[in-house]
Amino acid sequence: MHSSTAKLISRRHHSIALLASSFRLGKMVMEIMEPNTCIRGCCTSESIPLHLSSSSFTLLSPIARGSESVVYEAILDGRRVAAKKPILSTSDDLDKFHRHLQLLCNLDHPGVSKLLAAHAKPPNYMFFFEFCESGTLAEKLHVEEWSPSIDQVLIITLQLAKALQYLHNNGIVHRDVKPANVLLDEELSPYLADFGLAEYKKDLREVNLHNWRSSGKPTGGFHKKNMVGTLIYMAPEILRKEMYTEKSDIYSFGILINELLTGVVPYTDLRAEAQAHTVLEMNYTEQQLTAAIVSSGLRPALAETGLHVPKSLLSLIQNCWEDDPSKRPSLDDLVLELESLWEQERERQQGHFPETTSVSRSDKDGDAIKSKGDYKDTINWSSQGECMSKKWSLSTAPDLKLWSSSTDESSRYAPVISYGSFATCGRRESMEDTHFLMPHMCNEENIHLFGIFDGHRGAEAADFSAQVLPGLIQSLSSTSAGEALSQAFVSTDLAFRHELDSHRQSKRVSQKDWHPGCTAIASLLVDNKLFVANVGDSRAILCRAGHSLALSKAHLATCIEERNRVIKEGGRIEWLVDTWRVAPAGLQVTRSIGDDDLKPAVTAEPEISETILSADDEFLVMASDGLWDVVNDEDVIGIIRDTVKEPWMCSKRLATEAAARGSGDNITVIVVFLRPVSTAERIY
Numbered sequence: 297m298h299s300s301t302a303k304l305i306s307r308r309h310h311s312i313a314l315l316a317s318s319f320r321l322g323k324m325v326m327e328i329m330e331p332n333t334c335i336r337g338c339c340t341s342e343s344i345p346l347h348l349s350s351s352s353f354t355l356l357s358p359i360a361r362g363s364e365s366v367v368y369e370a371i372l373d374g375r376r377v378a379a380k381k382p383i384l385s386t387s388d389d390l391d392k393f394h395r396h397l398q399l400l401c402n403l404d405h406p407g408v409s410k411l412l413a414a415h416a417k418p419p420n421y422m423f424f425f426e427f428c429e430s431g432t433l434a435e436k437l438h439v440e441e442w443s444p445s446i447d448q449v450l451i452i453t454l455q456l457a458k459a460l461q462y463l464h465n466n467g468i469v470h471r472d473v474k475p476a477n478v479l480l481d482e483e484l485s486p487y488l489a490d491f492g493l494a495e496y497k498k499d500l501r502e503v504n505l506h507n508w509r510s511s512g513k514p515t516g517g518f519h520k521k522n523m524v525g526t527l528i529y530m531a532p533e534i535l536r537k538e539m540y541t542e543k544s545d546i547y548s549f550g551i552l553i554n555e556l557l558t559g560v561v562p563y564t565d566l567r568a569e570a571q572a573h574t575v576l577e578m579n580y581t582e583q584q585l586t587a588a589i590v591s592s593g594l595r596p597a598l599a600e601t602g603l604h605v606p607k608s609l610l611s612l613i614q615n616c617w618e619d620d621p622s623k624r625p626s627l628d629d630l631v632l633e634l635e636s637l638w639e640q641e642r643e644r645q646q647g648h649f650p651e652t653t654s655v656s657r658s659d660k661d662g663d664a665i666k667s668k669g670d671y672k673d674t675i676n677w678s679s680q681g682e683c684m685s686k687k688w689s690l691s692t693a694p695d696l697k698l699w700s701s702s703t704d705e706s707s708r709y710a711p712v713i714s715y716g717s718f719a720t721c722g723r724r725e726s727m728e729d730t731h732f733l734m735p736h737m738c739n740e741e742n743i744h745l746f747g748i749f750d751g752h753r754g755a756e757a758a759d760f761s762a763q764v765l766p767g768l769i770q771s772l773s774s775t776s777a778g779e780a781l782s783q784a785f786v787s788t789d790l791a792f793r794h795e796l797d798s799h800r801q802s803k804r805v806s807q808k809d810w811h812p813g814c815t816a817i818a819s820l821l822v823d824n825k826l827f828v829a830n831v832g833d834s835r836a837i838l839c840r841a842g843h844s845l846a847l848s849k850a851h852l853a854t855c856i857e858e859r860n861r862v863i864k865e866g867g868r869i870e871w872l873v874d875t876w877r878v879a880p881a882g883l884q885v886t887r888s889i890g891d892d893d894l895k896p897a898v899t900a901e902p903e904i905s906e907t908i909l910s911a912d913d914e915f916l917v918m919a920s921d922g923l924w925d926v927v928n929d930e931d932v933i934g935i936i937r938d939t940v941k942e943p944w945m946c947s948k949r950l951a952t953e954a955a956a957r958g959s960g961d962n963i964t965v966i967v968v969f970l971r972p973v974s975t976a977e978r979i980y
């Protein structure tokens with residue numbers, strides 16, 4: 297069985313993949329009697345036995361009497377299983393059994409309740425599933441009144457989203473997504489179950505017509521029994537008797553996520569199911585509830601943004617239950633967004649420097665540093681920087697207001713920002729990029745700071761700078777914003793080189809061949825003014841009225857002005873390997889923090905751009921060269937245009953695209969929306 301959830305949580309980036317793959321390893325070895333087909337010959341499987349000798353299983357007690365079946369606890373080949381015995385009263389029911397079995401034989405996903413065997417011959421038609429110890433999610437929530445942590449909510453939601461994504465990508469819709477059809481194993485990992493209403497998308501039109509003819513109602517199964525219980529998960533288009541699509545599953549999934557967060561039965565304020573259903577029936581008749589959902593857009597009470605419930609999770613729920621199916625996200629979108637929510641949650645729990653995120657290293661990177669031999673007990677440059685930064689911010693009382701221009705407050709344009717970032721080491725062994733996000737710096741409503749550092753010859757300079765630079769900029773608030781940026785870059789460089797020197801002295805390590813450096817780009821937004829300071833080859837662009845505007849210039853030895861400047865300041869430029877580089881180190885960038893063997897020619901003095909923002913300005917994109925090497929400005933804008941208007945997702949999409957296009961480098965992307973993005977716009 298898999299390792300405990302707690303253990304999985306501690307593993308950061310790979311935790312999601314692990315969750316998916318470590319589900320159920322215990323494969324059952326059971327003899328398959330040839331020919332392994334159902335009695336009609338329509339269902340076949342290579343791995344799932346389709347008829348069993350009557351001695352191989354024993355039905356124990358019934359666990360549940362569903363609307364279409366009785367489910368028994370049973371023993372199959374010595375193992376505890378759930379046996380689902382469908383109620384087959386008509387030839388239609390029998391046809392349905394075979395379709396159901398065909399479908400189940402084709403399913404294999406760690407988030408889908410696993411069919412172990414079936415008996416597909418008269419008189420006993422039966423499905424045998426892996427037993428789920430902890431019952432259904434509905435019981436867990438409304439009988440045990442379980443309150444999951446935000447972690448548990450995200451894990452369960454993500455697993456279910458992946459299971460649904462698997463179905464949708466295989467052309468299947470589930471059509472009965474609800475907590476009662478989610479099973480939990482002893483570790484509370486969820487499994488999507490009950491494929492009694494599932495259909496292939498290609499058959500939906502016909503199924504729809506068939507149900508209309510046979511019962512005068514669409515999707516006959518739904519309308520049989522337990523109407524109110526299931527009704528609350530049904531999308532408005534189904535209530536309107538329109539076609540079921542995969543977007544109707546998304547609607548139900550949205551209701552489910554909200555139920556998981558609130559613990560409350562939809563359309564009631566009660567946790568306990570028994571009472572809730574009475575109240576539900578008392579409050580609304582079936583027709584009243586249908587009418588309210590369809591015509592007045594009634595939805596369950598949305599979960600509140602509690603201490604740990606991210607706002608973006610709530611807007612995700614609302615997007616899922618949009619009235620218009622085309623406005624609901626796809627499962628690919630949902631999985632991406634849930635993954636980034638999960639990652640943010642991990643970062644939050646790891647308790648980074650307040651409002652600052654920097655990318656943590658992979659283990660491999662630590663090894664890489666150690667393998668340099670001389671520097672075995674290397675210091676943690678990130679915490680070194682953090683200490684230094686704290687000292688500075690204590691010694692000064694920043695008054696950032698001084699950066700704001702005092703003219704005519706009322707007429708000035710004020711951007712409304714939302715921001716997000718994504719960083720990946722890509723194909724590289726180690727991560728040498730770092731970044732920070734510092735919105736509302738020092739609690740100033742309209743002052744925001746974002747930065748990216750791309751390390752070379754080690755990650756030390758990038759680690760250090762991500763901690764030191766933001767603090768330094770704050771402490772320089774008595775000068776102009778542009779001047780503060782400039783001084784902060786230069787001081788960060790000096791501080792880093794100073795630290796490096798004293799470290800070398802204390803360890804008496806030779807200065808030879810250890811000269812870490814990094815590029816740095818920082819965007820400082822003060823009211824309607826955007827200052828971008830840059831050294832090196834990260835870049836920032838602005839999307840203005842649909843077009844890109846470069847806010848920074850890359851400092852590379854291929855650039856003639858930079859080459860001349862380096863030479864003038866005593867540096868050497870040579871054509872090495874494939875391009876112009878700063879010799880002898882062979883550095884392509886001509887400005888940086890660190891690189892003390894190349895100072896002063898490779899300067900830390902940034903170039904600064906100042907841009908007045910207006911309502912035409914849509915978003916800012918900052919990224920390390922890992923993105924820009926393979927994605928041009930127009931494509932960046934196009935990709936954001938085509939992505940859910942959620943800055944984390946945009947950042948992730950860009951990084952993913954760069955990786956897909958073969959970027960061999962670390963990739964860090966920050967996206968800052970500069971105008972409010974309406975809910976309607978959020979999903980394309």
Ligand SMILES: Nc1ncnc2c1ncn2[C@@H]1O[C@H](COP(=O)(O)OP(=O)(O)OP(=O)(O)O)[C@@H](O)[C@H]1O
Nearest residue numbers: 360362363364365367378425426427428432490492
């Ligand atoms: N693998 C399993 N492990 C444990 N319990 C199970 C398992 N499969 C089903 N059950 C129990 O049996 C109940 C009914 O199962 P299922 O939803 O598949 O049947 P159904 O007849 O289609 O029900 P309905 O249509 O009313 O939702 C579940 O709610 C659950 O309590």
Ligand SMILES: [Mn+2]
Nearest residue numbers: 362476477490
């Ligand atoms: Mn069910």
Ligand SMILES: [Mn+2]
Nearest residue numbers: 364490492493
């Ligand atoms: Mn069912």
